[in-house]
Amino acid sequence: xxxxxxxxPGSNDDHDALxxxxxVLGQDAVSLWHKERDLKGVDCVLLPGGFSYGDYLRCxxxxxFSPIMESVVELARRGGFVWGVCNGFQVxxxxxxxxxxxxxxxxxxxxxxxVQLRVEETETPFTNQYTRGEIISIPIKHGEGxxxxxxxxxxxxxxxRQVVLRYVDSSGRATPExxxxxxxxxIAGIVxxxxxxxxxxxxxxxxxxxxxxxxxxxxxxxxxxxxxxxGTHRPAAAVAPGH
Amino acid sequence: xxxxxxxxxxxxxxxxxxxxxxxxxxCETLGRAPNLVELGVLSVMWSExxxxxxxxRHLKQLPTSGPRVLQxxxxxxxxxxIGDGLAVAFKMESHNHPSFVEPYQGAATGVGGILRDxxxxxxxxxxxxxxxxxxxxxxxRTRYLVNGVVAGIGGYGNCIGVPTVGGEVYFDxxxxxxxxxxxxxxxxxxxxxxxxxxxxxxxxxxxxxxxxTGRDGIHGASLLASAEFSGEAEEKRPTVQxxxxxxxxxxxxxxxxxxxxxxxxxxxxMGAAGLTSSSVEMxxxxxxxxxxxxxxxxxxxxxxxxxxxxxxxxxxxxxxVARAGAEEIVQGVFxxxxxxxxxxxxxxxxxxxxxxxxxxxxVCLPVGLLTDDAPAYDRPANPPDDFxxxxxxxxxxIPPPGDYSQTLLRLLDSPNIxxxxxxxxxxxxxxxxxxxxxxxxxAAVLRVKGTHxxxxxxxxxxxxxxxxxxxxxxxxxxxxxxxxxxCSGGVPLGVTxxxxxxxxxxxxxxxxxxxxxxxxxxxxxxxxxxxxxxxxSFYNETxxxxxxPTPSIAMVGLLDQLEHHTTQWxxxxxxxxxxxxxxxxxxxxxxxxxxxxxxxxxxPPWIDLRVEKQVQQVCxxxxxxxxxxxxxxxxxxxxxxxxxxxxITGPDPHLGAAIELEGAIRPDALLFGESQSRIVLSVRKRxxxxxxxxxxxxxxxxxxxxxxxxxxxxxxxxxxxxxxELARVYYNALPRRMAADAQPSS
Numbered sequence: 001x002x003x004x005x006x007x008x009p010g011s012n013d014d015h016d017a018l019x020x021x022x023x024v025l026g027q028d029a030v031s032l033w034h035k036e037r038d039l040k041g042v043d044c045v046l047l048p049g050g051f052s053y054g055d056y057l058r059c060x061x062x063x064x065f066s067p068i069m070e071s072v073v074e075l076a077r078r079g080g081f082v083w084g085v086c087n088g089f090q091v092x093x094x095x096x097x098x099x100x101x102x103x104x105x106x107x108x109x110x111x112x113x114x115v116q117l118r119v120e121e122t123e124t125p126f127t128n129q130y131t132r133g134e135i136i137s138i139p140i141k142h143g144e145g146x147x148x149x150x151x152x153x154x155x156x157x158x159x160x161r162q163v164v165l166r167y168v169d170s171s172g173r174a175t176p177e178x179x180x181x182x183x184x185x186x187i188a189g190i191v192x193x194x195x196x197x198x199x200x201x202x203x204x205x206x207x208x209x210x211x212x213x214x215x216x217x218x219x220x221x222x223x224x225x226x227x228x229x230x231g232t233h234r235p236a237a238a239v240a241p242g243h
Numbered sequence: 244x245x246x247x248x249x250x251x252x253x254x255x256x257x258x259x260x261x262x263x264x265x266x267x268x269x270c271e272t273l274g275r276a277p278n279l280v281e282l283g284v285l286s287v288m289w290s291e292x293x294x295x296x297x298x299x300r301h302l303k304q305l306p307t308s309g310p311r312v313l314q315x316x317x318x319x320x321x322x323x324x325i326g327d328g329l330a331v332a333f334k335m336e337s338h339n340h341p342s343f344v345e346p347y348q349g350a351a352t353g354v355g356g357i358l359r360d361x362x363x364x365x366x367x368x369x370x371x372x373x374x375x376x377x378x379x380x381x382x383x384r385t386r387y388l389v390n391g392v393v394a395g396i397g398g399y400g401n402c403i404g405v406p407t408v409g410g411e412v413y414f415d416x417x418x419x420x421x422x423x424x425x426x427x428x429x430x431x432x433x434x435x436x437x438x439x440x441x442x443x444x445x446x447x448x449x450x451x452x453x454x455x456t457g458r459d460g461i462h463g464a465s466l467l468a469s470a471e472f473s474g475e476a477e478e479k480r481p482t483v484q485x486x487x488x489x490x491x492x493x494x495x496x497x498x499x500x501x502x503x504x505x506x507x508x509x510x511x512x513m514g515a516a517g518l519t520s521s522s523v524e525m526x527x528x529x530x531x532x533x534x535x536x537x538x539x540x541x542x543x544x545x546x547x548x549x550x551x552x553x554x555x556x557x558x559x560x561x562x563x564v565a566r567a568g569a570e571e572i573v574q575g576v577f578x579x580x581x582x583x584x585x586x587x588x589x590x591x592x593x594x595x596x597x598x599x600x601x602x603x604x605x606v607c608l609p610v611g612l613l614t615d616d617a618p619a620y621d622r623p624a625n626p627p628d629d630f631x632x633x634x635x636x637x638x639x640x641i642p643p644p645g646d647y648s649q650t651l652l653r654l655l656d657s658p659n660i661x662x663x664x665x666x667x668x669x670x671x672x673x674x675x676x677x678x679x680x681x682x683x684x685x686a687a688v689l690r691v692k693g694t695h696x697x698x699x700x701x702x703x704x705x706x707x708x709x710x711x712x713x714x715x716x717x718x719x720x721x722x723x724x725x726x727x728x729x730c731s732g733g734v735p736l737g738v739t740x741x742x743x744x745x746x747x748x749x750x751x752x753x754x755x756x757x758x759x760x761x762x763x764x765x766x767x768x769x770x771x772x773x774x775x776x777x778x779x780s781f782y783n784e785t786x787x788x789x790x791x792p793t794p795s796i797a798m799v800g801l802l803d804q805l806e807h808h809t810t811q812w813x814x815x816x817x818x819x820x821x822x823x824x825x826x827x828x829x830x831x832x833x834x835x836x837x838x839x840x841x842x843x844x845x846x847p848p849w850i851d852l853r854v855e856k857q858v859q860q861v862c863x864x865x866x867x868x869x870x871x872x873x874x875x876x877x878x879x880x881x882x883x884x885x886x887x888x889x890x891i892t893g894p895d896p897h898l899g900a901a902i903e904l905e906g907a908i909r910p911d912a913l914l915f916g917e918s919q920s921r922i923v924l925s926v927r928k929r930x931x932x933x934x935x936x937x938x939x940x941x942x943x944x945x946x947x948x949x950x951x952x953x954x955x956x957x958x959x960x961x962x963x964x965x966x967x968e969l970a971r972v973y974y975n976a977l978p979r980r981m982a983a984d985a986q987p988s989s
Contacts, residue, residue, distance in 0.1 A: 053489065
């Protein structure tokens with residue numbers, strides 16, 4: 001499987017995503033430059049964490065206008081895989097590939113810490129290697145990770161089982177105390193209705209090695225590798241993304 | 244617009260912070276009075292901050308070389324070989340006054356500046372540390388400063404994508420009006436690709452890259468960093484620079500990309516004194532001159548004068564001496580990253596620093612006058628008047644605690660001992676995915692990708708010890724840094740220091756400084772850890788009151804095998820808890836004495852460098868043989884706090900300990916004394932025999948204290964507390980004091 005990791009000006013975790021894909025998972029991973037439009041034939045585009053355009057104006061607001069994003073949107077519409085981590089999630093929301101938005105953490109502080117996540121949905125190409133309800137640990141590091149959406153959207157997300165990951169405590173309960181940023185419904189990650197676009201605030205690329213942050217995020221990557229190899233993922237008929 | 248080419252008067256020179264004698268020397272050397280632009284240049288280059296005029300001759304005492312040292316002091320950062328064709332470049336610098344005046348931007352630009360110093364050398368920054376000193380929590384400004392500084396460090400470091408992996412934070416009323424923000428960066432560089440800041444090649448182009456020049460930070464180096472505070476800090480706000488970490492991220496990537504191409508002869512960041520110091524210092528190292536055409540400088544606003552351009556400390560700028568003909572290569576890379584790159588001058592053979600503006604020469608000064616021939620003073624140094632009385636401590640007048648468990652809890656609640664998670668959770672400590680041990684253990688450990696090696700990092704200084712005896716205090720700062728590195732499994736390699744003191748024109752401050760230098764020298768010689776870079780920050784005074792002497796030491800160590808990395812917390816029930824080293828009956832300068840008895844008094848802990856080395860050797864040897872499950876240095880709060888931290892700083896669930904303590908000394912000294920050269924280890928029971936052999940071979944005292952057991956810390960017969968209670972106090976101490984509705988209190 002061929003992966004592309006986009007570098008926007010200000011992307012930071014692009015190196016880490018490439019390292020995880022290339023060194024740890026042995027994948028064919030290439031770097032994609034924001035000023036270009038060529039996706040180099042990749043099967044999945046990963047929008048990495050960081051501070052694209054310095055997070056100036058609004059997180060992800062400027063990156064969505066990068067030339068490469070035209071191709072990313074097109075890939076998503078064709079049913080190709082698009083995955084946004086942290087700042088990448090913010091870009092996907094700004095680009096309309098995922099519903100909702102990410103705003104300032106409730107504490108108004110940047111927070112870097114491991115969190116417990118409950119895998120809510122395993123019938124997605126990104127989570128098929130987990131069991132439903134499984135609790136995994138992946139670090140977060142963000143200042144603006146509080147997921148919000150209007151009540152109708154939120155209801156649809158829950159109804160369609162698009163909420164993939166939720167912040168929970170060590171016994172698996174989605175309590176306010178376990179919610180690090182104030183996200184509605186403790187939402188940490190979602191997929192679009194077609195289930196080919198995935199955004200999450202935690203950083204799975206920092207949780208793929210026992211020695212460095214543990215392996216809580218490893219199977220997210222392995223899920224997509226499996227889905228691609230099996231050709232099992234059949235994107236739903238094209239509708240407006242994000243709804 | 245006043246271009247400033249008329250000769251200046253002595254009064255103007257005094258306004259610029261030069262002394263009458265210094266001005267007379269300038270006039271004599273030049274055979275004329277300098278003009279205003281030249282005066283600006285001279286005043287910054289002769290400032291304490293740039294010239295090190297009070298410290299230069301003393302710094303020469305420090306050991307700076309060794310078989311692994313590829314670059315010692317005098318460049319943008321020091322460089323030490325770590326094998327495998329790689330090296331580490333690192334340095335620490337202060338940004339104290341700006342951070343007091345404007346905490347967010349002051350701290351942020353401190354981080355930005357030290358990052359540039361490291362990537363200028365061709366190194367990819369992989370770790371930041373910081374050493375912070377704030378006033379006490381009963382001072383009304385402290386919470387504002389803590390919030391601003393921490394947010395500023397995070398705001399810059401997080402955005403540029405370099406992890407902040409460790410540091411230290413202390414609170415003391417001595418810093419109420421003069422906080423300290425010392426920032427450290429370490430980068431990895433191929434040892435055949437180290438870039439330096441020595442201009443060579445007459446005719447080579449001088450290229451300006453990065454942000455445009457604005458009117459911010461003018462006279463930051465001379466007026467802000469090289470003078471005492473008095474009155475309202477707010478008035479000095481315009482001298483603080485404003486940081487833009489996004490631009491620095493682009494600058495970092497562009498510079499590293501350019502360094503892969505054969506274009507750069509020399510490169511230096513425009514830090515303090517901006518364009519002036521970068522040009523003059525590069526020319527000075529090469530024994531050449533530089534001619535600048537100021538009309539070519541990218542500027543943020545029209546009508547900037549030569550004076551503004553030469554003195555601006557706008558951030559995120561670099562000056563490059565390129566190979567002639569490589570201009571287009573440089574400009575191509577910077578265009579890709581949407582940054583300015585302008586040819587602004589050339590290297591000359593005349594040994595002069597010259598600048599033209601609108602075709603008129605506005606500066607013509609000998610480079611030597613601005614660098615090697617800048618003033619160097621041997622200032623008088625005498626111990627402070629109260630030195631002898633400070634050192635007196637009558638132990639017989641210190642009543643023992645009524646309830647040792649409560650005393651332990653009060654120590655864990657001290658902001659100097661309590662968990663700093665409130666601080667470091669605001670820093671990205673993970674980016675670049677090298678962080679094996681992050682903040683919250685004795686030293687941070689990072690892997691070096693592509694090798695089996697790791698880097699261990701610690702920054703330390705107990706300024707209370709330094710106040711009571713700067714020689715001993717500075718030695719302890721060095722050895723504690725080394726001990727922390729050793730406890731993490733690393734061999735100490737070398738040091739960068741950040742020497743924060745008061746006004747050097749006062750003999751008592753100068754004495755503290757010279758004593759601290761002597762302490763650093765002796766300890767670094769003993770431990771074989773050269774000082775490869777550093778920074779001196781004088782004039783940390785407000786209204787005539789100096790800070791406690793604070794020579795912060797950052798120690799860098801190497802793990803040959805990453806799997807030797809060790810953390811401080813207990814790992815498993817039944818493991819034996821062992822103390823290496825001896826506990827003396829001493830309480831001088833301890834946190835216990837300050838918290839429980841309100842005294843900062845006595846001699847700091849005894850230190851014997853030979854014993855220290857032996858203890859560290861035993862710990863390292865045991866770690867390398869795979870015997871050690873946890874290792875923790877005994878420091879502030881003594882053995883009781885050390886054991887509590889072993890219980891509660893690991894992941895849940897916390898492990899307790901059952902300890903039998905006996906000794907012929909006072910129980911409070913046994914539990915809370917801060918005797919040096921001690922390490923608490925936990926090992927499997929069957930490994931105890933081998934550990935004893937190693938210790939006895941090195942003649943190190945080894946005491947089995949007890950074992951890891953249950954969920955309580957029991958130190959019979961004096962202390963018995965549930966681990967959850969210890970943890971609650973330890974982890975809430977800072978959040979409680981920083982809460983929005985908290986009132987100023989101790």
